[in-house]
Amino acid sequence: MDQYLSERIKKLSESQTIAMARRSRELQAEGIDVISLSLGEPDLNAPEHVKEAAKKAIDEDWSHYPPVAGYPELRKAISDKFKRQNGLNYSPEQILVSTGAKQSLANVILSLVNPGDEVIILAPYWVSYLELVKLAGGKAKFVTAGIDTDFKSSAAELDEAINEDTKLIIFSSPSNPTGTYYTKSELEGFAKVIAKYPNVFAISDEIYEHINFSGKHESLAQFPEVYEQVITVNGVSKAYAMTGYRIGYIGAPLWITKACDKMQGQITSGANTIAQRASIEAVNTSEEWLSEMCSIFEKRRELVTDLFSNIEGFKTNMPGGAFYLFPEVSALFGHSFNGQEVNNSNDLCMFFMNECHVAMVPGEAFGAPGYVRMSYATSESNLKEAAKRIKIGVEKLLHH
Ligand SMILES: Cc1ncc(COP(=O)(O)O)c(C=O)c1O
Missing domain, CATH: 3.90.1150.10 (Aspartate Aminotransferase, domain 1)
Incomplete structure (x- = not known):
């Protein structure tokens, strides 16, 4: 059949x-x-206090449809987290909570990519990036790095791959599958390149930010010249061992967040209420x-x-x-x-x-x-x- x-x-x-x-x-x-x-x-x-928050949410009857973009308290907690941990200014309105970072990525890709658009994926890459790009009808193009450069692509290689069909760049740092993370100066190099092309956007997938052994996590959106072009993806799955709670989120320019809200509103609506209440606790968890x-x-x-x-x-x-x-x-x-x-x-x-x-x-x-x-x-x-x-x-x- x-x-x-x-x-x-x-x-x-x-x-x-x-x-x-x-x-x-x-x-x-x-x-x-x-x-x-x-x-x-x-x-x-998951941490005990997060589990307690989930149980309390059930007892307090958080059982009705939540807002599509997420509870205001959670969006506020995420906005504060971005400020506190990443030095990023995303107002709560610029945050959209989804059913896992996977849905966050799907929302963004489906909202930005038209059939035929090129999407540059830094390789080795996380499997779902390519499939989501295919789903959107986009054409994936890879900028590939091997073990000899610690799986790091250079700003020059990125620059070379961009052309008039390029719509989006996707990468994760720290990376799945390589564990590689980009330093501030390496990201600054990317930012300088991306800023030259105002019609090109970049997804910075930072879901592994808290599993970083060598220094402070750095975000691409911290560079003012690309802030309007970057979508920061993150979530509670890896940081708080909450993969089954299915809560991810983005911080993005308002018009992108609104588009994702519209997309999500037609597919799943707001993420699970109990998981959202528990995630407020998680995001506020002590370092x-x-x-x-x-x-x-x-x-x-x-x-x-x-x-x-x-x-x-x-x-x-x-x-x-x-x-x-x-x-x-x-x-x-x-x-x-x-x-x-x-x-x-x-x-x-x-x-x-x-x-x-x-x-x-x-x-x-x-x-x-x-x-x-x-x-x-x-x-x-x-x-x-x-x-x-x-x-x-x-x-x-x-x-x-
Ligand atoms: C790089 C990367 N991004 C996003 C995700 C998705 O995370 P979530 O479980 O929140 O959907 C994963 C999960 O494996 C991942 O490795």
């Missing part, structure tokens, strides 16, 4: 991170102990919680980088943020074991899944074929065991 489906849905790819997670659940259902390094969420739970969480991930980053840099065929860097390691693994291609040929990262991840019972995500999903993404949002013992198994698997692949 697929012939009846729209061209739109036929062109859309299934999220490969979700596909990999499903595969590992299938193996687990067969009783196989699979270590998953494939999921993009903290393994911590102590954030720094504790960050130091947990930092410790694991050291561990995982150390473990995997000592495995043959894995070329690693030291990621500055988020909770991913994105090693270059092409030295493992062109080998086979037990009838399983490994010619690309997809094959390699399947080999690791079948032979080592470790789930990772192939770099292809992020526009980076010679790489794999490992999430270290899991326990230290899992990370050690995963590295042990992968080492044995690699040994089989290369030397048997």
Whole structure:
């Protein structure tokens, strides 16, 4: 019956991170102990006071339709957060709360991109950027960086990619899948380029801002010359281990926020009321919680980088943020074991899944074929065991 489906849905790819997670659940259902390094969420739970706020919201009957853009108290809390933590001036009217940062991104992309518009995506990129651009009928163009530059693209490369069809630029810092984050002076370089093209807009996805090991998080919108062109995307999912609450938000020029409000008003309306009330607490959470969480991930980053840099065929860097390691693994291609040929990262991840019972995500999903993404949002013992198994698997692949 697929012939009846729209061209739109036929062109859309299934999220490969979700596909990999499903595969590992299938193996687990067969009783196989699979270590998953494939999921993009903290393994911590939401802070207690946030959970209390959610329970209180139920008891206080926050059960009616909320305003499309979010409760005024939440928009105010987010506006204050932008000021306090990022030095950004977004009035509450410039904030729109959505069902996860994913919906925030969808709102912006669908509100700005016309069919045929070019959208520059800094690669390696988070999977959904490309699919959302496709959904809007836009043409994606990639500016790609590899491990040798710590996955950083330069302002000059960005400048070169922009032409008269360019409408939007999308990137995340810290990045999923690489963990790379851009410094203030690097972002200033981008800002200088973007300011030359007033008809070009930029989405700065800062959802991993609080998982940054090397310094202060910097926002693109801080540079006055691009403030009117930048949409800052953020949310509570990664910072407060609240992925299931589904609350994301944007700060943007008012006309963009209004367009997104209109879009969201026809698709989902306002985000879940209980999650919004809990998010007021989350956004106002003391920085102590954030720094504790960050130091947990930092410790694991050291561990995982150390473990995997000592495995043959894995070329690693030291990621500055988020909770991913994105090693270059092409030295493992062109080998086979037990009838399983490994010619690309997809094959390699399947080999690791079948032979080592470790789930990772192939770099292809992020526009980076010679790489794999490992999430270290899991326990230290899992990370050690995963590295042990992968080492044995690699040994089989290369030397048997
Ligand atoms: C870079 C990036 N942006 C946005 C999101 C979406 O976040 P949310 O769970 O709030 O929809 C994710 C989640 O994996 C992400 O990695």
